[in-house]
Amino acid sequence: MYPVPWSGGDQRPGFYGSSSVLLRNANVAPIPAGAPSPGPGQGLFEDLHFPADNSSLHGPGRTARFNTLISGWKRPQEICGSPQFVVDGTTRTDICQGALGDCWFLSVIACLSLNKDVMKQVIPPNQGFGTGYSGYFRFKFWQYGQWVEVIVDDRLPTVDTKLAFLYSKDNNEFWSPLLEKAYAKLKGCYESLYIGFPLEAMVDLTGGVPELFQIDEMPKNLWKFLKKLLDKGSIICCAKPGPVGVLSERGIISGHAYSVTGVDQVQQRADRVELVRVRNPWGRVEWNGAWSDGSTEWSTVSDKHRPQTVHLEDGEFWMSVEDFKSNFGSVEICHVSLEQLSNAEGKLKPWVQMVYEGRWVRGFSAGGNLRHKDKYYWMNPQFKLTLFEEDDDPDDSAVSCTFLVALAQKHRRRMQLAGAGFLFIGFDVFQGDPARAYLTQEDLRAAVPVLSTKEHKDSSEVSLRACLPPGHYFIVPSTANPNEEGEFLLRVFTEKGNRAAPVERNMLATNSPQVVPDLAYCPLPSAEDSRDLFDKYCGPDEAISALELQKLLREILQKTALSEKWDHFGLDACKSLISLTDINGFGKMRFEGFSNLWSKICHWTQVFSRFDKNGSGTMDSQEMFTAIQAAGFQVDEFLMQLVGLRYADPDLTLSYVNFICCLTKLDTMIRAFKIMDKFGTGVVNVGYKEWLQMTMYS
Numbered sequence: 001m002y003p004v005p006w007s008g009g010d011q012r013p014g015f016y017g018s019s020s021v022l023l024r025n026a027n028v029a030p031i032p033a034g035a036p037s038p039g040p041g042q043g044l045f046e047d048l049h050f051p052a053d054n055s056s057l058h059g060p061g062r063t064a065r066f067n068t069l070i071s072g073w074k075r076p077q078e079i080c081g082s083p084q085f086v087v088d089g090t091t092r093t094d095i096c097q098g099a100l101g102d103c104w105f106l107s108v109i110a111c112l113s114l115n116k117d118v119m120k121q122v123i124p125p126n127q128g129f130g131t132g133y134s135g136y137f138r139f140k141f142w143q144y145g146q147w148v149e150v151i152v153d154d155r156l157p158t159v160d161t162k163l164a165f166l167y168s169k170d171n172n173e174f175w176s177p178l179l180e181k182a183y184a185k186l187k188g189c190y191e192s193l194y195i196g197f198p199l200e201a202m203v204d205l206t207g208g209v210p211e212l213f214q215i216d217e218m219p220k221n222l223w224k225f226l227k228k229l230l231d232k233g234s235i236i237c238c239a240k241p242g243p244v245g246v247l248s249e250r251g252i253i254s255g256h257a258y259s260v261t262g263v264d265q266v267q268q269r270a271d272r273v274e275l276v277r278v279r280n281p282w283g284r285v286e287w288n289g290a291w292s293d294g295s296t297e298w299s300t301v302s303d304k305h306r307p308q309t310v311h312l313e314d315g316e317f318w319m320s321v322e323d324f325k326s327n328f329g330s331v332e333i334c335h336v337s338l339e340q341l342s343n344a345e346g347k348l349k350p351w352v353q354m355v356y357e358g359r360w361v362r363g364f365s366a367g368g369n370l371r372h373k374d375k376y377y378w379m380n381p382q383f384k385l386t387l388f389e390e391d392d393d394p395d396d397s398a399v400s401c402t403f404l405v406a407l408a409q410k411h412r413r414r415m416q417l418a419g420a421g422f423l424f425i426g427f428d429v430f431q432g433d434p435a436r437a438y439l440t441q442e443d444l445r446a447a448v449p450v451l452s453t454k455e456h457k458d459s460s461e462v463s464l465r466a467c468l469p470p471g472h473y474f475i476v477p478s479t480a481n482p483n484e485e486g487e488f489l490l491r492v493f494t495e496k497g498n499r500a501a502p503v504e505r506n507m508l509a510t511n512s513p514q515v516v517p518d519l520a521y522c523p524l525p526s527a528e529d530s531r532d533l534f535d536k537y538c539g540p541d542e543a544i545s546a547l548e549l550q551k552l553l554r555e556i557l558q559k560t561a562l563s564e565k566w567d568h569f570g571l572d573a574c575k576s577l578i579s580l581t582d583i584n585g586f587g588k589m590r591f592e593g594f595s596n597l598w599s600k601i602c603h604w605t606q607v608f609s610r611f612d613k614n615g616s617g618t619m620d621s622q623e624m625f626t627a628i629q630a631a632g633f634q635v636d637e638f639l640m641q642l643v644g645l646r647y648a649d650p651d652l653t654l655s656y657v658n659f660i661c662c663l664t665k666l667d668t669m670i671r672a673f674k675i676m677d678k679f680g681t682g683v684v685n686v687g688y689k690e691w692l693q694m695t696m697y698s
Contacts, residue, residue, distance in 0.1 A: 044075070044135025045153050050185040052155040058191040069099060070164055073155040076129065079163065080172045085128040085137070087173040090119050094176045098165035102193035105183065106166065107257040108201040109176070111237050118206055118235070121147070123175060139182040142207035144410045144489045145355050150182040157190070165190065198237070198257070199332055200460050206235060208334040209406040209491055211463055215325055223274035223321040227263045234335050236260035238278070241329035251288040252327045253280075260331075261316065266301045276324045280315040287317045287327075335404060335493055352493065354500045356383060357410075359487045360479055363621040363652035364644045368482035369456055370428060370449070376482040378441035382503040383490060384432065385473040391495050400467040404493040405429070407453075407477050408461040409486050424480035425488070426453035426462055432472030438503040439474050456480040475500070483652070523560050523609060524602045527595040530556055534591055543588035546574040573657050579697050580668040597664070604663050607631045608656055618653040631663055633670075 050056050052073035076083035087094075095110050097103055112118050124138050135154055140147045156177050157164045166180040183204070184190040199210035219225040229236060242254030262277035275291060291297050298306070319327070358381045360366035367379035387401035407427050428449035430439060439447065451466050456479070477490055492500040533555055537548040544552060553569045569577075581593045589597075611619050611627045619627060621644050628635060628643075635643075643666075647658040654662075672694065676684040686694070 046155070047136070047151070047153040047185075050152060050181075052153070052157075056184070056189055057157070058189050069159060070157045071159050072157075074158045074161070075135065075154050076156070076172075076174045079156075079158065079161055082172055083129050083174055084170075084172050085178075086123075086175045087168075087170050089116075090123065090175060094168040094170070094173055096167050096169060098163060098167055099159075100165040100180075100190060100193060102166075102180070104198045105180070105193055105201045107237075108198050108205060109179070111235065111257060111259045112202075112205055115235060122205055123179065137178050137182075139179055141183065141186050141204045143186075143204070144408065145357065147207070148186070150186050152178065152182045152185055154178060156181065199334070202235065202237075202332070202334040203408075203461065206334050206336055208235065208336040209404055209463055209493060210461060211333040211335065211404070211465065213331045213333070215329055215331065218331065222325060223263055223276070226260060226276060226321075229333060229335075230260070230263060232335065234333050236334075237332045238324075238328040239330050239332075240327055247285065248327070250323075250327065251286055251292075253285060256280075258328070263321075264318075266306060268297070268300050274321045275318045276321050277316065277318050278324070279317075284315060286315060287319050287323075289319065289323055291318045291320055291323075293317055352495070354492045354494075356490045356492075356500070356502050357487070358477070358490060358502065360485055361641045361644065362483045362485045363648060364641045366479060366483050366485060368484070369426065369478050369480050370452075372482055373444055377476075377478070378439075378444045379482075380476050380478045382438050383475040383477075383492075383500055384438070384503055385429070385475055385492060385500045387468060387470050387473065387494070389495075390470060391467075399469060401470055402465070402467050402495045404463060404465045405475060406461055406463040406491045406493070408489045408491070410489055411487060422458040422460065423484050423486050424456035424458045425477070425486075426456035426480070427464070427475055427477040427490075428452045429464075429466070429468075430474045430476065432474045434472050439476075444476075474503070524605050525556065525559075526602070527598040530598065531591070534594060538591070541588070543586070543590045544594070545588050546571060546578045549578060549589060549594075550574040569657050573661050576661050577664055580664050582697075585693075585697065600664070600667065601660055604631055604660055605656075608659050612656075618649075618655055619659060621648045621652040621654055624648075624654060627659075628663070628666075633663070633666055635666070 046052075057070065090113050095106050095113070097106055112122075122140055124140065127137055136151055137154060139150050139152075141150060142148075154174070156174075163177055166177045168174070168176050180193070181190075183201075184193055186204070187193060199212060202208065203210055226236065236259065238258050238260060239256060240248070240252050240254045244255035246254045248254070259279045260276060261279050264275050264277070266273050266275060273291075278287065280286060286292060289295070360380070365379055365381055367376035370377060385403070387403065389401065390399050391402050405427065407425055409423055409425055429451040430444075430447050430449050432439075436443070450468065450473070451464065453462050453464050456462075475490070475492070477488055479486065494500075530552075533552055534544065537552045538544045539548075550569055550571055553574070557568065577597065578587065578589050581589055581597055607627055607630050608619060610630065611623045624644065625640060628640070643662055644652075647662045648654050649658070673684060676686070
């Protein structure tokens with residue numbers, strides 16, 4: 001049966017289950033890239049990553065819900081005499097729910113069994129119990145932009161000699177319980193399937209973008225809307241609200257998933273009637289109202305105007321679009337792209353899809369939602385959306401481009417085991433300017449989004465369908481609060497060949513005036529003024545080691561006001577300064593090298609003091625962007641994230657010593673590149689030994 005809306009502690013729409021305890025999915029086992037075929041004399045494959053024991057039934061810290069239920073794990077040949085992987089194709093009768101309570105997942109499989117192309121992608125061909133059988137089976141699931149192969153052995157949990165969980169009506173057919181086992185492995189354990197989102201399973205099994213509608217929220221011309229979706233190859237499910245399994249007078253079961261398989265129009269006397277074809281995945285029970293199989297309405301339609309199939313196979317029926325609205329409360333849609341769909345005959349007009357990965361990094365690209373636009377919001381990643389090719393819709397005179405944006409957060413179910421749940425995520429769409437590569441902090445402070453998700457949601461994926469006039473736009477994905485870290489996948493579906501691309505922000509390319517430090521005062525003495533101290537610590541070779549440099553810097557700082565608020569240079573930092581200026585592998589620094597470095601340190605110290613506004617001896621990591629600009633460096637956004645990850649302290653502040661070491665390395669690497677780029681092409685060839693020398697001694 002179709003899972004009922006959860007009515008326990010979680011009241012979020014679309015959350016389905018069949019129990020009184022709320023459990024969420026979690027990944028606990030890695031997925032092997034492949035499984036070897038046993039050689040002669042070896043036994044059948046046994047999956048050590050998902051073993052036939054209690055650890056695969058429930059994850060660490062989970063309740064041992066099924067331990068007493070399961071009496072053992074058996075291979076198919078131990079359950080029946082002549083097991084088959086697939087018998088007469090993958091059909092709805094192969095999906096019978098067992099004791100697991102994962103009806104949310106099973107209802108999706110039942111709907112997808114209608115789409116043979118999708119099932120071929122999920123269940124690779126040429127598998128079975130005949131020649132070449134080795135005890136394992138392969139399945140594929142879509143995860144964050146790619147199809148991931150999951151391999152499981154065929155040991156299945158049983159009660160005595162019967163399957164405990166999913167089973168087929170044909171007791172010798174095993175593709176469905178093995179698919180369930182592979183999905184349990186993907187999510188961490190069997191118990192992780194105990195409750196979940198049907199739309200999430202749709203995405204995992206198709207790679208499409210989910211969208212959920214309540215009937216009263218759908219477009220006014222629902223028939224046209226459904227036709228357009230079907231023309232694009234979208235998978236559509238619908239459900240009647242109410243208690244599970246209650247049969248209405250007209251033959252519709254509440255709390256149960258149906259599939260929309262087609263639309264058509266018929267001429268009835270002077271009227272044209274819009275029809276929707278619906279299928280009950282479980283078969284048997286059908287709609288018995290107007291336009292049902294054998295109903296009197298069909299007698300008023302000539303054979304010429306009838307759809308090709310009127311008396312459909314068991315479980316499939318026609319109904320008017322008005323009856324469809326009256327009998328179903330929600331519609332779940334899974335949009336798929338050309339890459340995800342077989343379209344050999346060219347009959348379908350699928351979406352054009354663009355997929356991009358990104359991440360929110362604490363202190364650098366995790367700016368929170370629009371409530372924080374005056375301070376942090378500008379730090380969020382940006383994606384430029386270009387809409388030029390308008391929709392082909394002869395019935396719509398408006399010049400517009402339809403698109404769908406979906407934002408998914410990655411790996412959060414796996415992270416739940418460590419206590420990290422789903423982030424609240426969403427996105428905004430802003431009007432763009434073709435002359436602007438991205439929106440600056442000043443732009444975003446003044447801008448008002450043209451579109452936004454209604455709210456930030458703690459779901460695996462949020463999406464928004466819209467139409468906008470041709471032009472340039474920016475998509476800004478965000479978490480609800482600043483400094484919430486996570487990886488995300490942004491997908492943009494367009495009707496035609498419009499484009500979206502991630503923005504590469506150059507931190508110097510800004511419309512605001514560049515911050516210039518006050519150079520009137522430098523708290524450090526010049527290199528010449530420090531010559532006597534250098535001579536004090538250098539040896540007969542007139543060079544200083546890292547330890548001697550540490551003593552020299554400590555003494556210089558002690559003679560200034562800096563010693564009270566700025567960290568002393570540690571030995572490791574001094575080794576780094578020596579190595580970055582030591583091109584000959586001498587391990588020491590002569591006065592000429594010290595003088596060159598010291599003049600830069602004096603300049604960078606001025607910059608640091610300019611941005612150490614409260615005199616704490618540290619700089620806020622968010623000020624690093626403008627501080628590095630002021631120091632004269634041109635870096636992009638991603639490099640700034642790497643700099644922050646490497647040099648910022650856990651409290652997202654940057655110490656004086658780390659700032660100096662960061663700029664020293666940045667300066668050295670840039671100069672080294674320019675030396676090797678002899679022809680100014682922006683590309684250098686580095687040999688193996690040279691590469692190791694550059695990276696290891698720095």
